[in-house]
Amino acid sequence: MLEVRDLHAFYGKSHILQGVDFRVGKGEIVSLLGRNGVGRSTTIKAIMGDVERRGSIQFKGREIGGLKPHQVAHCGLGYVPENRDIFPGLTVRENLILGMKSNQPGGRWSMEDMFTLFPRLRERADTAGGVLSGGEQQMLTICRTLMGDPDLVMIDEPTEGLAPKIVELVAGLFKEIRNRGVSILLVEQKLAIALDISERLYVMGHGRIVFEGAPRDVRENAAMRKEWLEV
Numbered sequence: 001m002l003e004v005r006d007l008h009a010f011y012g013k014s015h016i017l018q019g020v021d022f023r024v025g026k027g028e029i030v031s032l033l034g035r036n037g038v039g040r041s042t043t044i045k046a047i048m049g050d051v052e053r054r055g056s057i058q059f060k061g062r063e064i065g066g067l068k069p070h071q072v073a074h075c076g077l078g079y080v081p082e083n084r085d086i087f088p089g090l091t092v093r094e095n096l097i098l099g100m101k102s103n104q105p106g107g108r109w110s111m112e113d114m115f116t117l118f119p120r121l122r123e124r125a126d127t128a129g130g131v132l133s134g135g136e137q138q139m140l141t142i143c144r145t146l147m148g149d150p151d152l153v154m155i156d157e158p159t160e161g162l163a164p165k166i167v168e169l170v171a172g173l174f175k176e177i178r179n180r181g182v183s184i185l186l187v188e189q190k191l192a193i194a195l196d197i198s199e200r201l202y203v204m205g206h207g208r209i210v211f212e213g214a215p216r217d218v219r220e221n222a223a224m225r226k227e228w229l230e231v
Contacts, residue, residue: 001026001183002047002077002152007055009039009046016042020208028185029174031194033218033229034204039197040187041082043204044154048072048079060151074101077151082157082187084137086144088130092121095129095140097146107149108180114143117173135166142168142173152183159190171197192231195219203228 002024009017017039024030030039046053049069057065064072073079086095096111115122118139124132129140140156145153155174159167167190174184174197188194194201195215203211203218205228211221218225 001028001060002185003056003058004047005045005056005058007043007046007053007057009042009051009053011042011051014049016207017046020055020204020207020209022202022209022212024183024185025199027178027181027183028200029178029186029198031186031188031198031201032204033188033191033194035199035229035231036189038204039207040204041156042183044079044156044185044187047154048077073148073150076147076149076151078145078153080141080145080153080155080158082160084134084141086132086137086140087128088128090129091126091141092129092132093113093125095144096147099144101148105141107147108182109146109149111147114146117176118143118169135162138162138166142170146182148179150182152185153177154185154187156187157189158186167193191218191225 004020004022007017007020020043032043034040042051045051047057047175049072055065056063059075059077064075096114120136121139121143124136132140147170158170171193195218198215199212201218202209210228211224
């Protein structure tokens with residue numbers, strides 16, 4: 001579904017990504033792992049067109065490497081940023097409505113689905129997004145993206161700073177997303193979660209992919225974990 005080949009990305013004169021290659025299949029959860037600063041978030045931003053990049057990015061057989069962010073989104077790629085970029089002055093319900101595409105007749109997800117998955121959002125439906133807790137804002141950000149009915153959603157550090165119970169809810173949501181045929185590209189710092197929910201994992205180091213494998217491969221390769229993942 002998503003195939004990235006020889007992806008390079010730049011912030012001004014800084015060459016961040018240096019030939020990244022990976023793929024995400026239909027209905028897969030694929031995680032990008034690595035220490036902070038190795039280029040995981042930049043990879044997602046490059047796919048979305050938020051940073052200067054070169055290389056091939058194919059989505060559902062179409063080259064999207066030259067498209068602008070809004071054009072990438074309309075191809076069916078969803079993006080959940082790390083900063084929980086909600087509209088703080090709008091209610092939970094209004095934030096969810098804004099996530100829908102204007103020409104969208106109906107998709108896999110409804111507002112009722114969001115409220116069923118996260119009952120807390122139903123309780124807070126008429127509350128301004130800016131007064132929600134960090135966990136509630138993360139739920140809202142993910143659900144708003146799903147309301148656009150993407151075929152693949154890229155999620156950047158979704159469990160950062162969340163309480164363990166909320167982390168469990170988020171992990172359960174990812175499995176439900178996959179069950180509905182939506183692919184996930186996940187940037188995640190917590191190795192245990194990535195290993196639990198992913199079909200495949202890529203490890204990044206110095207702006208490149210340095211390891212690819214299944215969860216079992218990561219668990220059994222202590223030397224790789226020590227070199228590229230452990231602090």
